[in-house]
Amino acid sequence: MTARGYITSRNDVFIKREYGVFMRLILVFRWFLLVGLSFGSVGAAFADVARVQNIRLGASEGATRLVLEMSERVDFKVFLLDSPRRIVVDLPSLDWPEGDASPVPKGLISGLRFGQFTATQSRLVIDLNTPALVARSFVLDPASGFPHRLVVDLKVSRAQRFAEQVASDRAAKRAQAPAPVAPPVISQAPRKPNRKPVVVIDAGHGGVDPGASGRKAREKTVTLAFSKELARQLRNSGKYEVYLTRSRDIYIPLRQRVNVARKHQADLFISIHADAIKRKNVRGMSIYTLSETASDKEAAALARKENRSDIIVGIDFDDQPPEVADILIDLAQRETKNLSVKFANLVVKNARGSTRLLERTHRFAGFRVLKAPDVPSVLIELGFLTNRSDEKQLLSASWRRKIAKSLVKSVDGFFSSSQQARMTP
Ligand SMILES: [Zn+2]
Structure with a gap:
């Protein structure tokens, strides 16, 4: 108000010059304020929080x-x-x-x-x-x-x-909340023709959802460490564009994980988990692809357990927008399912010899996190936190490196053969 008052008093050069200095001071002050605020908010998210x-x-x-x-x-x-x-x-x-x-x-x-x-x-x-x-x-x-x-x-x-x-x-x-947000619109922009294949790695659980527990290890920590190692190796190959659904200890709803894959128009989605079971002698890695009918009772029970993630953290499904129904989804899903199975087979083949596998290593069930209709998706249970040997492996950086390496080999195999398929008339 006062600034505008100054400038309107015409023919007063001195006041105009003062006004210029004043405005510059305001700009500097605003800059400090912005920088201060942004540092402030970073601090609030990571450092200056109550313990x-x-x-x-x-x-x-x-x-x-x-x-x-x-x-x-x-x-x-x-x-x-x-x-x-x-x-x-x-x-x-x-x-x-x-x-x-x-x-x-x-x-x-x-x-x-x-x-x-x-x-x-x-x-x-x-x-x-x-x-x-x-x-x-x-x-x-x-x-x-x-x-x-x-x-x-x-x-x-x-x-x-x-x-x-x-x-x-x-x-x-409901009275307090802003109007419900519409389901995110998934970008369907045409793909760049010569882009690198996009791989999205999903570290299971996180934040308020710890997942399964062993004697020492918790699933959310193990999955994050493994996902980071896998991302590192895939990036180092220079052949892929790699995204993680989470890179720290935070909860991500199941549907949002699927949406990350769709947003990046992923060519492959790998969800990383580790299991726990009453029978402590059970051990080994297993891999799952989506199917409405489960391959066996154990796979069905596992899918139920993994799908509970949103319930565990107290998401109120009454507040969630309904799933988008789409006829096209069905059509896309068939092709996607075949590709998912193809990748799962490669994973089993390449992991054999590197680590212990669960019998009938590749199984099927209705995992919610595998439901992107247009992205080949698999869920890998690295092992059992309830088994001592498996837990020890899951906590070992050298084991993670070895298994991630075998997965990179599977990713390479998956994309080199789909490349050939595309080239064949
Ligand atoms: Zn899990």
């Missing part, structure tokens, strides 16, 4: 208390979800404890998961073994030797009352 120092549970008759001890006071939001019954606590990005810091579930709580949920948000998911409500939730300032504490008090409730609370939480969330 969770301890997670405690206490149980008494019909009530359970959860306490997060933290280095700072944070804002939080709590809501309930059903099928299965869960309580979700949304928090800003936090520095969560590494490894198995989760307390043994007790009282009304049957399980706990925590970790990064989106780029700016972390999440704590509390599984309930009986209907329960949040009686109180509050933050306490440091006192008597304790740091800041977030306290969530649960009390047992009737199923009917729980269902009512879920409905009212949903309504409240």
Whole structure:
């Protein structure tokens, strides 16, 4: 207002010059502000976040208390979800404890998961073994030797009352949320004719979804380390354009993983996982391609387990836009399925001799992450975290290098033969 006032007082050269200096100062100030803000936001995402120092549970008759001890006071939001019954606590990005810091579930709580949920948000998911409500939730300032504490008090409730609370939480969330976002439009721009084949590598699980666990290793960590090694080797070959669905410890919804492949018009999608099973002697690598009818009971059970990823992190399917139905999808899918099988066969052939394979190594089932209709897709279970020898291998950098190398050989074989097929009239 004052600046404009100055400039309109005509014939006053001095004031005009002052105005120029003033504007330059403003520009410099704006620059500082922008730089400062961008550094600030980077800091918020990666460094300057509150640290969770301890997670405690206490149980008494019909009530359970959860306490997060933290280095700072944070804002939080709590809501309930059903099928299965869960309580979700949304928090800003936090520095969560590494490894198995989760307390043994007790009282009304049957399980706990925590970790990064989106780029700016972390999440704590509390599984309930009986209907329960949040009686109180509050933050306490440091006192008597304790740091800041977030306290969530649960009390047992009737199923009917729980269902009512879920409905009212949903309504409240909808009222606050912006209008639902339409499903992402997948770019269908024509492919560049002489581009390098695009490979998308998908490190399974991540953030608030840890996946399977072994004695020491967690699936989300093992899959990320392996995916990075595979990406490194594929890039070093100079023959491929390579993308990762995630390159850090963050949760990515299953559908978004599929969309990353479609967005990059991937020629191959490789989802990396590691399994866990009760029978600790079971070991070996296996590979899966998409089929509505599973090849066997075990493959069906595995697909069910892997497809639960979105449920595990507390995604509310009521809030999700419906899957896009497309007749063309069916047609594309047949060709895609054949190519997926062809790649899976190569993987089995090249891995044989390098590492132990599960019997009937290539199996089929309805994995949601393999559902890109136009991208050949496979899911590889590297081994079993519940088997000591497999776990040791999965944690070994030299094993990862060796197996990634055998996969690179399979990728080479896949693209060199499809090249030939294209050239044959
Ligand atoms: Zn998995």
